Amino acid sequence: MxxxxxxxxxxxxxxxxxxxxxxxxxxxxxxxxxxxxxxxxxxxxxKNLLSEDEGISFPDYFNKWIKTYKLGRLDRTTESKYITASKVITEYFEGVAFKDVTTTNYQTMLDDYAKTHAKDTTRRFNSYIKKAVKYAINDGIIYRDFTFGAIIDGLKSKDSSLKFLEIGEAEALKKVCIETWSLNSITRAEILFGLLTGCRYGEVAGLTWDCVDLNKQTVTINKSYDYVSRSGFKPTKTETSNRTISISDETTDMLETLLEQQDILFKKHHFKNPNKHVFINNRHQVPSGNAVNKTLAQILNDISAKNIITFHGLRHTHASLLIAHGISIDYISERLGHSNVSMTYRVYTHLLENVREKDNENTMDFLNNL
CATH class of the missing domain: 3.30.160 (Double Stranded RNA Binding Domain)
Incomplete structure (x- = not known):
């Protein structure tokens, strides 16, 4: 009582x-x-709903939540984004009890955040908080989802056309890389591989020879590589990023030649390539992200490309070329290792609109001539 x-x-x-x-x-x-x-x-x-976190502040709960469920379980880049989100929450809601956060003051914070961040960044920031709120509701700390119905705004991203190459630029890039790559210029081999597979750079840097089947012409992506701090292999971005994809004849030829060059040079150096890295240079090192982006920018400038992209832009280029050639969006999603098809639709919606227009024209031509 x-x-x-x-x-x-x-x-x-x-x-x-x-x-x-x-x-x-x-x-x-x-x-x-x-x-x-x-x-x-x-x-x-x-009702057994009391929790040791009863009355905890919003920043304290979020910080405790990411330490429990996120830090040490994700790659460093993603972890840093959660830590940054925690700092933003602390700035706006320091000392405010989690249960006292309202939909209105949360939207106000989100709108302020959106004034200096791109819409996609704001959407990701909101998704982090939304996940924590679901856990808090389950723990009985709060009883309503104040993120429900949140309106996502943000600065307009750079023109999406700047993120990938046009087909002529992609063809010119491919030609240069095929003609100039070598073990001494391994970044050019990585660029060629990225263009023709759509793999993330961490996946390319983490590819090992036991995951390459030259006879079946496939590569298996089952890990990534920390090319920033060079701490070694790490899991892929998501579970669905683990995949086996087919590779083209030109990619296969490049890998066969690369294996031969490594065999000759590494025997000469008495180097056994213990981690079985595919893309490792003549100094037995995996190139950094900066190194490969520098090479890519140099080549794009040499071929007078309108769009100077980073390595990640090769992934968008790969997808855009497949979309333009009518390849199934389901297949593209699997090839890229997206978590679901809806993500692929969201990322490439601007390209799919052109495909829909073409499909509409073909449909009307068919019906009019039926």
């Missing part, structure tokens, strides 16, 4: 959780308010 008491002209309550522990709170202006709060607490106790 709750104990209601008066102290310094205000009211308070004490609720016993068990024979030794209790919770109390004072400062209520009316006895009725203290009584109702005590009844609510007793109801939660009866």
């Amino acid at each position: 709750a104990q209601i008491f008066q102290r310094n002209n205000t009211w308070g309550y004490r609720v016993w959780l068990d024979s030794k522990h209790s919770k109390s709170k004072s400062g209520f202006k009316r006895r009725k308010d203290a009584y109702n709060a005590a009844i609510e607490l007793e109801d939660k106790r009866g």
Whole structure:
């Protein structure tokens, strides 16, 4: 039974959780308010909804949540994004109880964030918080999802056409890489591989010879490589990023020649390539992301490309070329290792609109001539 008491002209309550522990709170202006709060607490106790995080602040819960469920389980880049999100939450909601966050003040924070960030970045930021809110509801710390119905705004991203190469630029890039790559210029081999497979750079840097089947002309992507701090292999970005994809004749020829060059040079150096890296240079090193982007920019400038992209732009280029040639979006999604087809639709919606227009024209031609 709750104990209601008066102290310094205000009211308070004490609720016993068990024979030794209790919770109390004072400062209520009316006895009725203290009584109702005590009844609510007793109801939660009866339903086993009380938590050690009862009354925890929004920033403290989010920080505790990412330490429990995210840090140490994701790649460093993604972890840093969660840490940055935690700093933003602390800036806006320091000292604010999680249960006191309203839809309105959350939207206000989101709108302020969107003023200096791209829409995709704002959407990702909201998704992090939305996940934490679901856990908090399940833990009985809050009872409503204040992220529900959140409106996502943000700065307009750079023109999407700048993120990938036109077909003529892609053909010129491919030609240069085929003609100039070598073990001494391994970044050019990586660029060729990225263009013809759509793999992320971490996946390219993490490719090992035991995952290459030259006879079947396939490569298996089952890990990535930390090319920033060079701490070694790490898991792929998502579970669906693990995949086996077919490779072209030109990609196969390049890999066969690369294996031969490595065999000759590494024997000369008495180097056994213990990690079986495919893309490792003559100095037995995996190139950094900066190195491969520098080479890519140099080649694109040499061929007078309109679009100077990074290595990740090769992934978009690969997808855009397949879309332009009518390849199934389901297949493209699997080849890229996207978590689901809807993600592929969202990323390449601007390209798919052109395909839809073409499909519409073909449909009308068919129906008009039926």
